[in-house]
Amino acid sequence: MKEILILAYKLLVNDKGKYTALLVGTVFSVFLIVQMTSSFAGILTKASATVINVGASIWVMDPSATNSVMGSIPMPDYVLDAVRSINGVKYAVPLYSGAALLKLHDGTYQAVTVLGLDDASLVGRPELIEGNIEDIFAENGFIAVKDEEFYKLKNPKLGTEFELNDHRGVIVGIATVPTGALYGTPTLFTTYNRAIQYIPSLRFTSSYILVEPKRPSDIVTIKQQVAQLGYVALTNSEFQQGISNYLKYQTGIGTNTLLMTVISFIVGLSISGQTFYTFILENLEHFGALKAMGAKGRDLVYMILFQAAFTSLVGYGLGIGLSTLLITAAKLRLPEYASRVTYANLGFAFLLVLIIASISSYAGIRRVLRVEPFDIFRG
Amino acid sequence: MAEAAIMAEKLNKWFGAEEARTYAVRDASFEAYWGEMLYIVGPSGSGKTTLLSMISGILRPNSGTVRIDHHELWSLPDNQIADFRLNAIGFVFQDYHLFPRLTTAENVAIPLVLQRRPWKEALRAAARYLEVVGLSDKADLPPSKLSGGEQQRVAIARAIVHEPRILVFDEPTASLDGETGRKIVSFVKNEVLNPNRCILIITHDSRIFEYSNRIMSMEDGRITGFQQKDLYEAREA
Numbered sequence A: 001m002k003e004i005l006i007l008a009y010k011l012l013v014n015d016k017g018k019y020t021a022l023l024v025g026t027v028f029s030v031f032l033i034v035q036m037t038s039s040f041a042g043i044l045t046k047a048s049a050t051v052i053n054v055g056a057s058i059w060v061m062d063p064s065a066t067n068s069v070m071g072s073i074p075m076p077d078y079v080l081d082a083v084r085s086i087n088g089v090k091y092a093v094p095l096y097s098g099a100a101l102l103k104l105h106d107g108t109y110q111a112v113t114v115l116g117l118d119d120a121s122l123v124g125r126p127e128l129i130e131g132n133i134e135d136i137f138a139e140n141g142f143i144a145v146k147d148e149e150f151y152k153l154k155n156p157k158l159g160t161e162f163e164l165n166d167h168r169g170v171i172v173g174i175a176t177v178p179t180g181a182l183y184g185t186p187t188l189f190t191t192y193n194r195a196i197q198y199i200p201s202l203r204f205t206s207s208y209i210l211v212e213p214k215r216p217s218d219i220v221t222i223k224q225q226v227a228q229l230g231y232v233a234l235t236n237s238e239f240q241q242g243i244s245n246y247l248k249y250q251t252g253i254g255t256n257t258l259l260m261t262v263i264s265f266i267v268g269l270s271i272s273g274q275t276f277y278t279f280i281l282e283n284l285e286h287f288g289a290l291k292a293m294g295a296k297g298r299d300l301v302y303m304i305l306f307q308a309a310f311t312s313l314v315g316y317g318l319g320i321g322l323s324t325l326l327i328t329a330a331k332l333r334l335p336e337y338a339s340r341v342t343y344a345n346l347g348f349a350f351l352l353v354l355i356i357a358s359i360s361s362y363a364g365i366r367r368v369l370r371v372e373p374f375d376i377f378r379g
Numbered sequence B: 001m002a003e004a005a006i007m008a009e010k011l012n013k014w015f016g017a018e019e020a021r022t023y024a025v026r027d028a029s030f031e032a033y034w035g036e037m038l039y040i041v042g043p044s045g046s047g048k049t050t051l052l053s054m055i056s057g058i059l060r061p062n063s064g065t066v067r068i069d070h071h072e073l074w075s076l077p078d079n080q081i082a083d084f085r086l087n088a089i090g091f092v093f094q095d096y097h098l099f100p101r102l103t104t105a106e107n108v109a110i111p112l113v114l115q116r117r118p119w120k121e122a123l124r125a126a127a128r129y130l131e132v133v134g135l136s137d138k139a140d141l142p143p144s145k146l147s148g149g150e151q152q153r154v155a156i157a158r159a160i161v162h163e164p165r166i167l168v169f170d171e172p173t174a175s176l177d178g179e180t181g182r183k184i185v186s187f188v189k190n191e192v193l194n195p196n197r198c199i200l201i202i203t204h205d206s207r208i209f210e211y212s213n214r215i216m217s218m219e220d221g222r223i224t225g226f227q228q229k230d231l232y233e234a235r236e237a
Helices: A002-013 A016-047 A049-054 A077-084 A133-137 A192-198 A218-228 A236-249 A252-282 A284-293 A297-333 A343-370 A373-377 B048-055 B078-088 B104-114 B119-132 B148-160 B178-192 B206-211 B231-236
Strands: A058-061 A089-103 A109-117 A127-131 A141-145 A161-164 A167-176 A187-191 A208-213 A232-235 B004-015 B022-033 B037-041 B063-068 B089-092 B166-170 B198-202 B214-219 B222-226
Touching (some): A002 B119, A016 A343, A049 A236, A077 A089, A127 A133, A133 A141, A133 A187, A187 A192, A232 A236, A236 A252, A252 A284, A252 A343, A284 A343, B022 B063, B037 B048, B048 B063, B048 B166, B048 B198, B078 B089, B104 B119, B148 B166, B166 B178, B178 B198
Parallel strands (some): A109 A187, B037 B214
Antiparallel strands (some): A089 A109, A089 A161, A089 A208, A141 A187, A161 A167, B004 B022, B004 B063, B214 B222
């Protein structure tokens, strides 16, 4: 078998023009597919940035606010007390999430997202790269997140001042977070009480209640008890999934991405399939000669499958490499670029490449199996 | 009397059905012997290639039998017929059908590769047979770098590299000038033919008739006679 495959390999790669055309088709297709799905994955991840960055196990919220962190609906204070009294809750703390307009030290204005952490515990606090976390309790203390949007705050340093609703604010810490936000606004952390004091609020102020269960098995009970209060409790992953599902199915983003991915697939299939079929047709007399010499149908099938698989795998590798290179380069120039290559993207692209290879080789195999050695023999 | 290598009996091949049926070969019976170089001659459309295809396991006859080395060829299943072609027959096609993307040596090695012989071993054997046909210095070149006569010799090396007992040539001199054609056929007669091998050659080229042992004529699908007596027997005598 190995020898037959070596023969197939040489027949394929020694035809440099055709082989290059086959690779270009596959690489182009993989490149487009990975670009599309990676951009979508990047958007989904960034949309869940607050959930990921705060990292609480369970989020309690209004049932109408499960689609986006930006769309939180404040809850009355008794909900916090009620959640704390649920059997199985280790602790529960409020989280404020809101938008504000900063007046920067140079006089310009910048919209920001402010997250107010529970004053007592600071649950959900970010990892500091400059400053001390205790300084958040200092007068007017805020922590700036050094993500892709950080520069919009004019790259503040410790001690940089700003105004928020005529309140003085001071940067007392610079933090890093796992994921930057989607909506293009910088993020500031402060205490819960300072947040509701500085930012005009509705009657109720708790955007979310962050809950830590005593045991994982308590999650079910907590969800049931919260539901009886008229609210909803989602685990971290459920909340992320909810946000993803909203973007996928209730906005045009999912449909657009799917359409572009399908188009990429069709383009790849057209180029690769057509080129591979032409390659088979041009080699038809050679396959016929092999048949006349005694090659069996299955030998020729193995050869064609190997050629299709080899081309697809090389094209897949090059396509992934090219996509990753471009995404990395783009992120260096455009920090906000929302693109993330995930294993799921790679698997999905691999699946589509396999389909392209299967369809391409199927047409070729049908043609080769029909060729009669007699036609080759009589010239 | 030499032993018969090939015995064809009442071979018939037609194409089309009912009223449209056209006979390509009709009631063809003949024997070819080990150590013999048998030419099959006749005008275009006389059924030479069809007959040779049925003899070599490429085209199934509508009726009649072919016995090769005591085996009833067309009673074998398709896979075994392919094995038979692979092991017992060497083909030299009219257009050579060399693979342009392979080197000369790799072209010659193809039958051994199809026999699942290791790649390097096949290439070593190919190199030996390229030496036999006088092309050992061209082993690494693609066929496109060779002259017509050299390509023909590569095709011959490929046909004999797996040491088949029967060789089938289709118009071996059709693309060659007279001198080169005579050299090639002379080479086949002197170096390739042996008492354990039978060679069948389809040709129109009367300039190479002198190298044959017998010449079988065909017309309108029928064998019309043997134009030359069995020289092999004469030579043995």
